[in-house]
Amino acid sequence: MSIVVGIDVGGSTTKIVGLENDRLISPMLVKANDPIASIYGAFGKFMSANKLDLEDIQHIKVTGVGSSHISESLYGIPTGKVDEFNAIGKGGLFLTSLNRAIIVSMGTGTAYIISDENGERHIGGTGIGGGTLLGLSNKMLNIRHFDDLIELAQNGNLANVDLNIGDITRDRLENLPPEITASNFGKISDLASKADIALGIINLVFQTIGMFAVFASRIHGTNDVVLTGNLTTVPQANVIFDTIHRLYQVNFHTPKNAEYATAVGAALSPAKEVLSVESK
Numbered sequence: 001m002s003i004v005v006g007i008d009v010g011g012s013t014t015k016i017v018g019l020e021n022d023r024l025i026s027p028m029l030v031k032a033n034d035p036i037a038s039i040y041g042a043f044g045k046f047m048s049a050n051k052l053d054l055e056d057i058q059h060i061k062v063t064g065v066g067s068s069h070i071s072e073s074l075y076g077i078p079t080g081k082v083d084e085f086n087a088i089g090k091g092g093l094f095l096t097s098l099n100r101a102i103i104v105s106m107g108t109g110t111a112y113i114i115s116d117e118n119g120e121r122h123i124g125g126t127g128i129g130g131g132t133l134l135g136l137s138n139k140m141l142n143i144r145h146f147d148d149l150i151e152l153a154q155n156g157n158l159a160n161v162d163l164n165i166g167d168i169t170r171d172r173l174e175n176l177p178p179e180i181t182a183s184n185f186g187k188i189s190d191l192a193s194k195a196d197i198a199l200g201i202i203n204l205v206f207q208t209i210g211m212f213a214v215f216a217s218r219i220h221g222t223n224d225v226v227l228t229g230n231l232t233t234v235p236q237a238n239v240i241f242d243t244i245h246r247l248y249q250v251n252f253h254t255p256k257n258a259e260y261a262t263a264v265g266a267a268l269s270p271a272k273e274v275l276s277v278e279s280k
Helices: 035-049 065-069 084-096 130-141 146-153 194-220 236-248 258-268
Strands: 003-009 013-020 023-031 057-063 079-081 101-106 110-116 119-126 181-183 224-228 251-253
Touching: 003 035, 003 065, 003 084, 003 258, 013 035, 013 258, 023 035, 023 258, 035 057, 035 065, 057 084, 057 258, 084 101, 084 110, 084 119, 084 224, 084 258, 101 194, 101 258, 110 194, 119 194, 130 146, 130 194, 146 194, 194 224, 194 236, 224 258, 236 251
Parallel strands: 003 057, 057 079, 101 224, 224 251
Antiparallel strands: 003 013, 013 023, 101 110, 110 119
C-alpha cells in the first residue's frame, strides 16, 4: 500500500485522513488540548482502525495551528508541514471536483481562499466563526456547548430578534424581499425566548460568513463557493445559505466530509518544510 496521511491540527481537535490514488480513507477526528498528544492519538487511531502497518504509509503531511509543535518526523515516516491556506484550497476543490471556487474555511474564525489551476491564495478572513457562536451563547444564554446551542435554536423564531426589511418599509425594494434581515438583533424584545436568541446568534454568524463569500465571489469572478470546516455540520446554516443563494445567485457547495477538507488538502499539497527523522 502507498497511503499519504493528511493531518489538520487545530486548537482543540485534530483531523486525519488517508489518500491512496485519490481515494479518501477513514476521515477521523480526535479531541485533545495538547497538540502533540492529539497528533499521535489521531495517527494511532487511524492505523488501528484500518489495520495498517507503518510500512503502508508513504508520507505524512501536517498542517494547522498546532503543527508548529511538531519538529521531527512521526515514527520515522517522511513527514512534512503544509501551508494551511494551500491545504484549504486544495481540499475544497478535491471534495467538489470544481476547477475554480472560493473556499471558505469555517472554524473558530473564517478564512477565504481563491483556488484554481494556478494555485491557492488567501484573500482575507473574518473573526466571525465558531468562536463567536460559543462566546455569544455563553454570555447571552449561559450555554457553553455547541450541540446544546444547535438543539435550542431548533425552536427559535427570528421574528422576535431580527429587524427585517418588511418591518421598516411597506415598499418592495428591488432584489430585497420583506423577510430579508435589515439588522441582526435589531428587534429583540423582552418577549424573545432563549430559543429565539440562540437562532439569532446562529443567523448573525452565518449571514456574515455568507455575505463575505458573496463579496469575494464578485471580486474574483466566480459563482462557486465551497463551504468547509466544523461549522458545516450546523443544520440551520443550510437555510441561511439557501436564502443568500436566491438573492445573489452564488452557488454554495457543502461536500461530503467538508469538515475534513483541510486534512484532505494537506495530503494533496507539497510540503513547505520537511521534518528531520526523529532521534532514536
